[in-house]
Amino acid sequence: MPSAAEAMVGSLRPAGEANKKGNEPDKFLSLLKAPNPPEIPQAVFQGKSPEEALEALKNQPSYDTLLGVLEYLQKGGGEKHDFDVRRPGPLSAQIIHILVTEVVPNYWAVLQEASDKGGSDLILACLRSLPGINAALTYMRSLILAAKPQAKNSSTIHIIFNMNYTLSLLAALLDNDDEVMHIWDHVAATNDLIRARTLQHEFLSLFANGKIISLSAEAVNICRQAGRPVEALWTADNKQYVSWLARIQAGWIKSRPKEEDLKVCTELGARALRLGHSEILVQTLLSELLLRDEAGKEMFNTLVNNYPLPEQRQVLLLVLKLLSDLYLNSINDTKTNEEYPTIWASVGILQSIIANNDAQRDNLVTWLTSASGAGVGERCGIRRAAVAALAVHKESISTVLERSLSQFSDQLYIKHAPILQQEGKLYKRFHLSHHLKANQGTAHAQVLLLSAGYVHRLSPMKLTILLRSSLYLNAISNRLAISQNRARFLGMAVGEALSGLVHAKDTRLDFKVEEMVTEEADWYRSLVHVSDKAGPLDPLKTSMSSSRSKDSKQRAKQRAPLSRDNMPKTGFIIEEVEDDKEQEDPDLMPYAKPDSDAEDSDDDPTLINRHKPKTPVYIRDLINYLRDVENYDKQKLALTTAPALIRRKANYGTEVVSHAEELASLLVGLQDKFELGNFYNLRLQGMVAVIVAQPKKMAPWFAKTFFDGDYSLSQRASILIVLGLSGREVAGFETSEYTPAAQFSSKALPSNIEKHYLQPSSTSSRLQTGASLKALPPNALDNLAQSLSQTFLAPMAAEAADAAAGPDALKLSSFRSRLEKSQTNSQILSISKSRGIRSIPNNTASVISTSFFFPLSSRFQAAMRSSTASKIIFQPYLLALYLKTLGLLIHAAGPSTLALPQMTAELWDLLLGVRGQCLGSNTTESESWGDMAVTHAVLIALAALLDVNEQDVRGLCERQGRQVVESMEWIGNIFYNTRGGEGAGEENDVKMLAAGILIRLREAVEKYQAVLMGDLIGFS
Template identity: 25%
Template sequence: MDWKAVLDSQPSEEQVKSVLEALGAVNLNEPTPELLAAFSTLVNQTIFDLPALSYEGVFQSITGLGCIISQLGILMNSVNQSPRIPVLVSLLESVFDRQTLIRDLWIAKPNEAQAIFVGSRLLSTTSMLKSDTWVADGKQYSAWVAAQLLVFDPPALLVDKTFKLGYARDAFLAFLASPEKFKHCLHSMRPAQQRYAFAHGGFPSLEYLTVESSAAILKYLDPSIDLVALAQQFPLSLRLASACIVKDFVAVTRKLLSSWGDRAAIQTVSMAYQAAQTQILVSLACHMSAQDAKVIMGSMEFISAISHRLESLSERARSMGTLVADMLSQKAGDKLKFAMESGEWNFQVYTPRPLADALAELKAPKHPELELTPAPITAEKGSDDEGGPAGDSDDEEDEKPVAQPVYIKTLLEYLSSDSYEQIQSGLQYGSQLIYRKADFGTEVHQYAPELLVLLAGLGDKFNIRNFSELRQQIMTAILVVDYTQGELVAKLALTGDLSLFQRMSLMSTMVLAAKELSNYVEPEVAASKLLPEAQHKTFAKDIDSIVYSLQDRLVLDTKAKMTEELGGPQVLRVSKKLQLQKGPSRGTNKFAKIAARYFFFPLAAHRPRRAGDYTPMILGHLLKTLGLLIYYAYPSNDMPDIVSELLDMLVVLSGTEPVLIEAAYTALLVLCDVAGGILVSRYPQKLAALYDWARQSWQDVPDERVQKLGAGVVLRLGDLVEQISKMLEG
């Protein structure tokens, strides 16, 4: 039978059925010219002329799928979206209904099946679709591929490429639907493939579970890789989980001590990363036996690591050394005793829970710190905060004015409600209530986490006037009264399921709270072209206005040099009316003592682990926030450590994006202003690298305001580099 001739002759349904039956009797996975011609007619004409027929049987083949994908690609690249696309998409969905599709096609044609399902051919085409089909959703598609692989014994290559489709977390969760089969798949993979699967899929899937549940799943899967080494770049819960399931505590601890105690690493590795390593060592010490602790304390790795830590110029690095030494000595029963501050670290011993319970939590995880729409709290009957007697009608209750909240619990209830009046009242009086309650009992501290989570994701569904400002005032008040919540705010800002504006608002909240805690007094600065005059007349309500004001002040003292050395067409000249202002005046800086632990390092700990983790806008806001936190923390004893951390981020993130360039300039001006001596004495190489970058970048900035900012940075850094040269010359 000439299939194409029949299909081209305006066939009846019976004739098409005959062709489909004939096609089903041949090997459709070996494309021939005749087959390709028949399938071309099917996808170009027949399925649209006779849509009621069932075509999926013949298209569940290498040839059939290839023709659908090719035709979709052609139609997608046309000027106008063809009405034929939905028909082809529907056909593709019905083809994918076959539970053993990948297995059957892999057995028939491995290379072609791999190219279609876990290569870029199919997903790159369907991702351009504008329909709501699941085959165009990379997350759902990756989960479908994983489910397909679980029905047979797939080669490691297919499993590995499934994780590399770009949606590793969704694939990992789908694989866990059958833990036993998934474990077998993992053990067939090479260590490098396993490491990728856990780094991009496993740990991101488990990071919001309890430590006991994460540990249970990791222990069951038992990959042949060092989970402790991998966990160092992930959140605390995963570091604790990986530490409690170690099989050979001596080997793992000695290996970690080698990198943690390396003299060069202590000086150059980010302090957030060193803190992560320290927490793992603490957790390992909590779970190991006394005999293991004695063996470790007698090793050269331990002796060298502690010696290098105690020799460090960084107070934080030294404190980490004393902490680990004390933990291991106590575990070993020795008399060695260091004074240590334990509030920052987790010393709990964890036991993995039953696997079934862990998987149940994975299917319906509860993340109270990240649930951004908590259920409204029901007020107790008879409370003074109730709207009226139980017998009042709904109309009377609606008409009665909402009382001003007098308890934090009532404030939480108001902000959780669907009532315009209650939300408005809560926003209007919330910050006043929190400050008023600060010195009375623990009410603010009790409800602070829940309030912050609620406010972080609270939307303006009633278009309330000054909604954003009032919302931020409440969050700032909470953070001022209970500064320990800085860790939660940092986590929400960079890991919560929030909008861009909400993330930036949380970081601004940290800055505003830091400013208030530091007793910072805003100096009077004349209006300039760096800062619009209107902004000088308004109290700084967000991070941008604070940044503009700070940029204005820090650039003023370079105005003479900017005119003399960098004058000309490149630089916008500074008005003669601008007067150099002295540094900010402060009272007792309470923030200096808490900045590193509760604000700076929690935020820095969530900095991007991979390229593309955050948008340039978020990264720019993060750099500005960290810079301002350092500014308000001066003169903290932790300055060397937080300066080092910010320098590392600037070296990596400065880049060429305009928003990142401005943020980097701002952060560098702050460092020059409050930490010039530290930059010169401790970090001359990083300083020189950033100076070279600033010199190369500032003249190419299109924005005149930012260009002048860059000129100020070049001069400030140039002065510091000159100091380094003089020191070297003796």
């Protein structure tokens, strides 16, 4: 009988040799009989078929066997074969499934840590295909479903590890930009037409439907919730992923400009534009193609011209926005007779885009002449570039002029269009030359004047005929007949400028009024002489390269930790000296021992921080502290110091002026990572300080950021709150608690001496009446709005109480009631009613209107025409806060504001435009519908509007007659369809406000019926 060892060896022999006679034990048997047999290494895979490779992977292969299988699958073995694991098929699907679900979880860390990296390259090469990436995504989805119910449970730790490995695998598969083209090569190599079409659709859906981003981001979130640190993966960041897709397109069009590849590349780009952050995609294409060289410019145009028409228009609009934001808004273009290479380079870019594309040319014409186009909130440079780009096309520039003049003469446009769209400035341009870097708004008047100049140079007779038409005469007469000062000024400026081109010196139009002898009027008249041309792209290349190097240095600086060797060393030496008790003075009273320091109470001395940062005394130090989001002490110091430091530096030096936008960006985007106490209020106070320090520059910046910035709903809400609070502080209604602390000690007397020389000021009286913003609760703006509504209702409530008690002649307490009512009114209305006596200075009121109110109200129309922005702005909470902010701003501007009629018109039109979101919108049904919070906000804003126009009700009925009647009917519907009553909460507030506004409107209608009837002929 053979021994057990012999039997085992016999089982290892080939089947043909097992029964041979006289076969003796071989060397393996001798090894087994040895006293200390060595380990038997597992043989490297030597299979000759894919089935054997699959079987080896199923049997838990060793590292060497795995490498052999991977080399065989990559045709790297001793024998070539026709099997390709990257082609879709049953056998390749099984192999890929084993690689993703079994091999990667067990061997990924080993493959990554190997010195030669050959194993990781082999497995990545096997999985870089549609089946491989889909398998990784499917496995990740199954891991997410398994980990979701118990993400923090210790029993699912292996799931979290596998998820982490799969995330790393997916990022490595897509890390090389050229691999997507290689994946497409496998798809294009399919001979079956139907199968190839299916694979093409799957290819586009895989990379451009957001599945990779969503699954990666969800997996990263689960890993972090489970306490597993995950490195920042670009596949989970939408911005980086979109930039990656743009680089793929740029590399694809450079290396393979064939028609077949171009079709797939453009389809991929068109779908990528729908993923969000499309401006990043277009900016990457600009830098990678358009700004490279002439060949890159042609590639960019070829790529974009093959997009579908809606995507072509989107690309053009994004190019206009990027040119304005990155280049043209930063130049001082107030002198129209100077040369601006940046504008000329922008003209060259736009001309190359519209050169051989009639659809893009029409899109540019529409952008210049549409009601919400021409770059709302941007400076004049982008309009100069767009008009100059169309100047080489005679028909297009003539169309721009005719449409602009027709729009300029339209009475509805004059009456209802926001003033920013009509004139194109946020504040006095020439009285604030040091603020010219801020946004200056859109200007259809600027487009009209610029296009008129080019048309006159191309065809003088055409402009002469146009000025003799009724269109031009109606434009000037309609402008002069309007009651709004700015609309009249624009009419006079356009009339004089166009007449100066056509008519002789003695016959040209000259209004000879004070407004037309200003530097601003000269600037408008000079626009007809602007003549820009296409120039080289070098200024844009230089700006982009410098910004790139600056950003890279900044990121490297933020990543670099501060080592002990680099710590600043002081020149002081602390030496402990023993006291000599015999030399002590007996008259000196010793101090008590100080309390124990909480920082030194820790048992572990290594945890005590001996290098605490010092309080920042310069704005640049404050910015560095705010940037260091990983340091708790710096974040806390920056937040607590920012309000007083910014206010203190506002009027001394140029620190705040130079860094205001950077400070505002950091404060708006700051997150409460360390859960600091009073974080919300401190951040708000810091932003308020920035606006109060530079209101004419920063208030428009915050308004633009609210609509255009990439921020969450809570961050946008904080922007609105800051605009409302800072606007009221600028107007003099509140005083922050940081105002006294912001004064330099050298500029103030000691407190014990100051009281003998200084009388109590209006500021101190306001502090005594409780108007100080000592603490900003989360509902600070709501509290102000609520107090405003109470102020509005207080007189009517007092009158109603007197009327309900019976005739005054029969009451013994009637005189006392009227006396108490007058005292109550004088106290409650100390803010609003006293403005009839205390007029806000015109310069302050103009700041509220031009820098705060108009940027917010004018951009709303443009936001409604954008699908993405409209979804954000029509969130009920955000819309309600937005309307309350506008109400508080118009209330803060006061009745002495020269632009009050324009503010009233814009706000009233806006309030009537959002009736669909309010209660009582459906007048045909008895049941009201809508959002209660939005309804309440609309009523508060309308109450503020009526309150501030109380001294000019007749003028209000003359200018806004239709709005008065429409609002009275609509608010009556709200009043009768709202239940109200005690305990009804917000419904009761809505009903009370509706009643008060309804009373005011009915009083106005009854008193000025004759005025209203002239305006309401034909109204139904």
